[in-house]
């Protein structure tokens with residue numbers, strides 16, 4: 239685990255000293271957009287047109303943020319148009335690597351680079367900052383289009399529709415304000431909340447994260463008791479953003495990140511909702527439990543110094559969800 243400083247890799251854990259023990263996530267730095275006509279999007283520069291075969295997605299199957307992009311790639315019919323490389327689940331002194339000695343770790347199928355940080359310095363030799371996945375790569379300009387998952391899924395949601403003819407819309411215009419509100423709370427207290435709990439290095443920082451996390455889970459449990467999805471009767475990006483945290487909850491966050499007031503399976507609605515989303519055609523193939531469980535337990539030496547991977551409960555994500563009547 240480390241970061242790049244002026245293009246040089248430095249092995250360093252998150253700095254929580256300067257923030258009173260709190261984990262503060264840094265902002266993604268590559269923020270261009272693929273748009274239907276290649277015009278610049280909300281940030282960054284233009285010229286990224288939605289061409290088949292032009293883009294490559296670098297992911298970790300372990301990572302909930304990268305997982306979102308894999309789900310959108312599958313559901314939006316982009317698998318034939320956007321290729322993928324998956325890093326090795328263990329993130330150690332060199333950060334994410336392209337080692338291949340684990341099922342599902344593909345190596346860098348584009349350039350054969352050794353590390354994810356090599357990819358960042360290929361895009362910007364003087365890059366300073368964290369080296370995160372997902373990365374959406376442009377093979378034509380040989381640079382990073384975006385390393386911000388929330389924006390990559392919005393590109394996938396609509397920019398390629400002309401090419402694929404797939405018009406499924408997970409970010410409907412009329413609902414954007416409400417989706418944003420729900421996303422905000424879920425991002426802060428659940429998606430990032432589990433990390434803030436797990437990476438806290440003081441009791442106060444942990445407490446400040448873990449109570450709001452369970453308050454939000456209670457709120458979600460109630461919301462999902464009388465409606466099928468977060469926005470009502472249809473799936474939106476808000477559901478997929480929540481799903482990638484929920485699917486990791488009992489195998490990882492409950493124990494490893496000390497999010498243990500309750501388990502996911504203790505919430506009947508949230509648990510059935512998670513199974514329903516898992517069972518959407520194309521989604522199960524994006525879930526790689528050995529990478530998920532192996533990554534967290536072997537990559538965070540300050541939390542789990544002996545890197546022992548726990549046996550975990552056996553969960554049946556294929557069990558009937560029973561949410562049809564809602």
Ligand SMILES: N[C@@H](CCC(=O)N[C@@H](CS)C(=O)NCC(=O)O)C(=O)O
Nearest residue numbers: 266301303368369370371385386387
């Ligand atoms: N804002 C980014 C966050 C991505 C992120 O933090 N990914 C984690 C893996 S789950 C990572 O690569 N961390 C490496 C690091 O922080 O050094 C996004 O949502 O795309």
